[in-house]
Amino acid sequence: xxxxxxxxxxxxxxxxxxxxxxxxxGDTPFQSGPPLRQRRVAIVTTAGVHVRGDRxxxxxxxxxxxxxxxxxxxxxxxxxxxxxxxxxxxxxxxNVVFPLARLRELQAAGLVGAxxxxxxxxxxxxxxxxxxxxxxELAVLLKKDRVDAVxxxxx
Amino acid sequence: MGALGHYxxxxxxxxxxxxxxxxxxxxIKPPRALWVPFMLGRPLGSAxxxxxxxxxxxxxLSLFEHATGPVLEDYPEDAPAAGDRAQDFACPVSFTPGAxxxxxxxxxxxxxxxxxxxxxxxxxxxxxxTTMGVFGPTVDDAVQHVTAFLDGHPEPTSGIRAxxxxxxxxxxxxxxxxxxxAAQPGALAPKAVERWFWNETAAAQALLAIRERCMRSNDExxxxxxxxxLIPRAVLDRYQRNS
Numbered sequence: 001x002x003x004x005x006x007x008x009x010x011x012x013x014x015x016x017x018x019x020x021x022x023x024x025x026g027d028t029p030f031q032s033g034p035p036l037r038q039r040r041v042a043i044v045t046t047a048g049v050h051v052r053g054d055r056x057x058x059x060x061x062x063x064x065x066x067x068x069x070x071x072x073x074x075x076x077x078x079x080x081x082x083x084x085x086x087x088x089x090x091x092x093x094x095n096v097v098f099p100l101a102r103l104r105e106l107q108a109a110g111l112v113g114a115x116x117x118x119x120x121x122x123x124x125x126x127x128x129x130x131x132x133x134x135x136x137e138l139a140v141l142l143k144k145d146r147v148d149a150v151x152x153x154x155x
Numbered sequence: 156m157g158a159l160g161h162y163x164x165x166x167x168x169x170x171x172x173x174x175x176x177x178x179x180x181x182x183i184k185p186p187r188a189l190w191v192p193f194m195l196g197r198p199l200g201s202a203x204x205x206x207x208x209x210x211x212x213x214x215x216l217s218l219f220e221h222a223t224g225p226v227l228e229d230y231p232e233d234a235p236a237a238g239d240r241a242q243d244f245a246c247p248v249s250f251t252p253g254a255x256x257x258x259x260x261x262x263x264x265x266x267x268x269x270x271x272x273x274x275x276x277x278x279x280x281x282x283x284x285t286t287m288g289v290f291g292p293t294v295d296d297a298v299q300h301v302t303a304f305l306d307g308h309p310e311p312t313s314g315i316r317a318x319x320x321x322x323x324x325x326x327x328x329x330x331x332x333x334x335x336x337a338a339q340p341g342a343l344a345p346k347a348v349e350r351w352f353w354n355e356t357a358a359a360q361a362l363l364a365i366r367e368r369c370m371r372s373n374d375e376x377x378x379x380x381x382x383x384x385l386i387p388r389a390v391l392d393r394y395q396r397n398s
Binding site: 003004007008009010011014015016018019022023025028029030031032033035036039041044046052056058059073074077078079081082083084085086087088089090091092093095096097099101102103105106111112122124128131132135136138139140142143147148149150151152153154155 | 156157158159160161162163164165166167168169170171172173174175176177178179182183184185186192194195196197198199200201202203205208209212213215216217219220222223224225282283284286288289315319322323326329330333334337345348349379383384385386387388389391392393
């Protein structure tokens with residue numbers, strides 16, 4: 001599942017209403033880059049994940065948290081405010097949401113050039129427009145870290 | 156998620172996203188997206204399944220090899236064990252029927268927490284981690300806060316709003332139950348654990364009672380919890396259908 005037809009009536013309505021209320025994004029930008037095996041990759045999730053002890057996400061939070069690449073899985077937690085997605089996967093294995101270990105394996109196999117030093121998390125329940133200034137700020141940080149491929153994972 | 160793709164790419168950073176709701180992604184048209192037929196909360200599909208996760212990740216990364224966009228591809232493989240095996244599920248702890256009506260909801264909640272303690276600890280030791288702790292370091296902190304709220308004598312909250320505090324306490328209690336249930340032998344379908352929690356536990360009754368209080372509250376931080384943040388929409392649908 002996550003096919004709309006698998007959802008309850010009110011869930012379907014919720015997701016369709018979100019489409020109706022979307023802001024206009026205009027033309028889709030498309031940034032070219034080097035071959036994958038030369039790219040430096042970061043993960044940006046909207047799962048509301050962060051290092052234990054960092055600020056928790058609160059309702060409406062549109063800012064992001066920094067996740068250093070050497071953070072142990074045991075030191076990561078999730079404070080996303082929504083109760084409408086499965087958390088048992090994350091509880092069992094963080095890679096089902098934040099696949100840093102898998103990314104490192106693919107880097108070791110030569111599929112990607114490098115893994116970034118820093119990764120990031122927003123909380124997907126934030127108002128869409130409110131994300132824009134923080135995303136712009138994040139783009140500067142990613143470029144400083146020489147990242148030229150970002151993987152985005154939702155929940 | 157699709158919005159972030161637009162915003163980052165506009166600033167010159169190439170992105171590829173996983174899409175969980177295809178219709179939304181098709182409407183947003185982000186630069187590169189891979190729709191996956193997995194449940195919400197599991198963008199890589201399957202926990203403790205590195206081979207499956209790597210296949211998803213390889214496919215997502217392959218989107219960077221397209222010369223033009225936007226790109227929206229469909230991942231062809233369902234997640235293993237995605238089926239609902241509710242009929243196989245029996246919680247290791249059989250809670251005493253009717254406990255919530257005999258000793259009160261707060262008492263029943265404390266009893267369940269105590270009965271699940273061994274399973275929660277087992278899950279924590281096996282996994283080497285817990286995801287609990289948004290309210291306090293132990294589940295007892297959350298239970299104390301929730302029972303005081305239910306008793307009509309809510310604890311003061313320092314630095315955070317009452318609504319945020321009670322929501323986080325409820326989140327920690329739910330996490331404790333879900334992590335404890337996962338320690339049971341056999342792989343449990345996520346939907347089965349959810350059904351057990353919402354249909355059979357005093358904790359669920361406590362969360363529903365808190366929601367009722369929030370509906371009647373004049374506190375602006377509590378009111379939103381009547382519709383959001385405590386009870387999943389699908390669960391509310393079921394309760395409303397059955398009431």
